[in-house]
Amino acid sequence: MLDPIVAFFQRFFAAIGRGIGHLISWLAWPFIAAGNWYRQRDWIIKGPIAIVLIGLVGLYGYFIWQTQSWHNFNIDYVNAYNFAARKNDAGLPVKVAAGEAAPANKCERSAIVDVTADLIDFNVNQNAWVSSMILYKLGLFGMDWDDTPWLDNKASFQRGINQAIRRTSVELVDTLGRVRGTSGVNNELQSARGNIQFDEETWYFGFSPFGPKTPTPSFYRAAMRDLHKFNDALAACNATFDARSDNLVQFLDRIANDLGNTSAIIRERSEFHNGGWFDTRADDRFWFAFGQLYGYYGILSAAGADFDAVITQRGLTQIWAETVKQLRAALNIQPLIISNGREDGWIMPTHLATMGFYILRVRSNLVEMRDILTR
Known part of the structure; x- marks a missing residue:
């Protein structure tokens, strides 16, 4: 009685095997044809082609290594600053x-500026900036790497850090680095903001406009140097950092809005594209x-040090510590493969919804602190 069932499964798996074989043959055919053509050429043609192929292999090897190695990635990096x-x-x-006699012309550096500069250093010096690498721009046979499940995680991670840096640089220029928004804009902070707003994908050469270009990492390194110059001037009491409560209110409000935008993007992806492990954009x-x-x-964490007096006076110490704790807890989520499953599913996990939950928790605390400060 089992013979027909066994025969059915044998035919079924044999068909699958043949299908896989045909697929592999179809994928391998261009390479086999190119290899046959190459073997029939003279060395005057083989030599340059071999050099180009070796160069491509080396370039792809470097590219893959840079996308997979995250140098100095440390979710506890804040501990090194000892803000407490x-x-x-x-x-x-x-x-x-x-x-003791107080030193002349010696003021406190901004922890926010130091951390922001160090995050830029982490993105473009300690690691290669993936988004502007030529092979990342070319994609996989013309397909954007972001549309594939491979080699794009580090680029997205770096762009996420850069978003926080950009938001902070704007607030440093508009409010934190000037007195009540009426004094002149600090030149170093203004320059840093302009440099960090530069697009994220420029390589050494481009077509619009056509010609050589200064790559993205060079602008970001310039922004880092500008931030260091500002903090050096601040330490010498030659610059301004206005740590007032209304400036902190605006800073928290801008960050809350920034996280709200990201939460909306995650929610849209989670609700309408929940393909589990097969969602290549998750x-x-x-x-x-x-x-x-x-x-x-x-x-x-740095803002807690720069605005310590305001936080203490307005009774925000506990909720501030809880917010930082929630941010740190979110960084524990590091799945090997990101799954965008249904929220009521039981096979595929829903990592996007989990991340969205942490973002909303942090945002809720930021809004609450903003409301307390405006009372």
């Missing part, structure tokens, strides 16, 4: 122990959000 030991707002004269959304939270984890 600092109880002096940014821009104020450095405090000394009782009986990983881009996830790692962008992860990078954004990675950046804001450091920036908000």
Whole structure:
């Protein structure tokens, strides 16, 4: 009685095997044809082609290595700053122990500026900036890497960090680095904002306009140098950091709006494209959000040091610590493969919805702190 069933499954799996064989043959045919053509040529043709192929192999090897190796990635990077030991707002004269003479022209550096500059350094110096690499721009046979499940996670992560950096650089120019928004704009901060707003995908050469270009990482490195110049001037009491409560309100409001935009993108992807492990854009959304939270984890931790007096006076210490704790908890989510399953599904997990939950928790706390400060 089982013979027909066994025969059916044998035919079924044999058909699958033949289908896979035909698919492999179809994929391999162009390479086999090219190999046969190459073997029939003279060395005057073979030599240049071989050099080009070796160069491509080396270039792709470098590209794959850079997309898969995340140098100095550390979800506990904030601990190295030891912000808890600092109880002096940014821009104020450095405090000394009782009986000691205060140093002349010595003010507190901005922790926000230091962290922002270090995040840029992490993105473009400690790691290669993937989004402007030529092979990332070319894609997979013309297909954008973001539309594939491969080699795009690091680029999305870096862009997420860069989004937090861009938002912070705008607030530094517009409010934090000037007195009540009426004093002149700080030149270093203005330059940093302009450089960090440069597009994320420029290589050494382009077509619009046609000709050689300065690549994206060079602009971001210039922004990092500008931030260091500002903080050096601030440490010498030659610049301004206005750590007032209304500036903190605006800073929190802008970050909350930024996270709200990301939450909306994740929600749209989770609700209307829940293809589980087969959603090739889910990983881009996830790692962008992860990078954004990675950046804001450091920036908000630094803001707690720069605005320590305001936070303490307005009773925000507990909720501020809880917000930073939630940001850190979100960074524990590092699945090997990102799945965008249904929220009521039981086979494929829903990593996007989980990340969205953490974003909303952080955003809710930011809104609550903003409301407390405006009372």
